Amino acid sequence: MTEKLDRRKQYTRMVLKNSLITLLKAKPLATITVKELCSHADINRSTFYTHYKDQYDLLNKIEEEIIADMNMYLSEHNFSEKEESIQTTQKLLEYIVSKHDICYTLLIENKDTSFEERVMEVARRFLIDNWMDEFDYDSGDSTYISTFIVSGSIHVIKHWLSRDMDKTPQQIAEIINMICYRGLDEGIMD
Structure with a gap:
């Protein structure tokens, strides 16, 4: 029963x-x-x-489940070497593809930014922490740098979702990683 x-x-x-x-x-x-x-x-x-309690509580529970699931998924595939960081980014994107409908709705159609902020924390934990360890930044500066990188990456992902995922997760991961490692000047202007 x-x-x-x-x-x-x-x-x-x-x-x-x-x-x-x-x-x-x-x-x-x-x-x-x-x-x-x-x-x-x-x-x-x-x-x-x-x-x-209400519709806000329901949305919060949905977001919590997605973030917990995303964390678990990425923990299974966490790569720490610089050469493998693109694979971690790709795994994050593949997860988003597997949950396209809900991620699209929560990141693009829902004007509340709480889910976006939660995804940014996941990205910071799995992607940026590994990248920042490789560079010799002042610890005060690293917070600003990681915020810039994560925020930009999330907006690239949102743009990709809004374009019906016109590129593969691997292609978007390569774009994000190229910008993060080489910057706009070196990566795009060459």
Whole structure:
């Protein structure tokens, strides 16, 4: 009986998450009501409130799950050598491809930047920390440099998503890594 309840809870949460993502494609979170969300999911409001406080809590839980999943995925493929950093970037991009619909919605269509900030922290942890160790930067400067690199990389990823991923993850990883290692002047202006 417990397994049946767990399945029901999982199903309810899945339907609510899918409904929120669908509604976010059409309008901002601030205009989505719990009533509308429940109607779309065909779930009554009391059931919704047994799982989430409100639509913001639901979005937060979705983001937390994606970030935890992303961290786990990248931990399995974490490369530390400079030559392998492109592979880590590519793995991050492949993860985004595997979750295209939800990542596109949360990064591009949702105007709330909390998910973007969380992805930036993941990128900083898996990509930048390894890169920054290889260069002799003042520790105060490294924070600014890593913020610039991560922010730019996230916007490259958003641009790539908005162009229907017109390049492969490997091509985008090469672009990001080229800019990070060689800079604009050396990499593009040659």
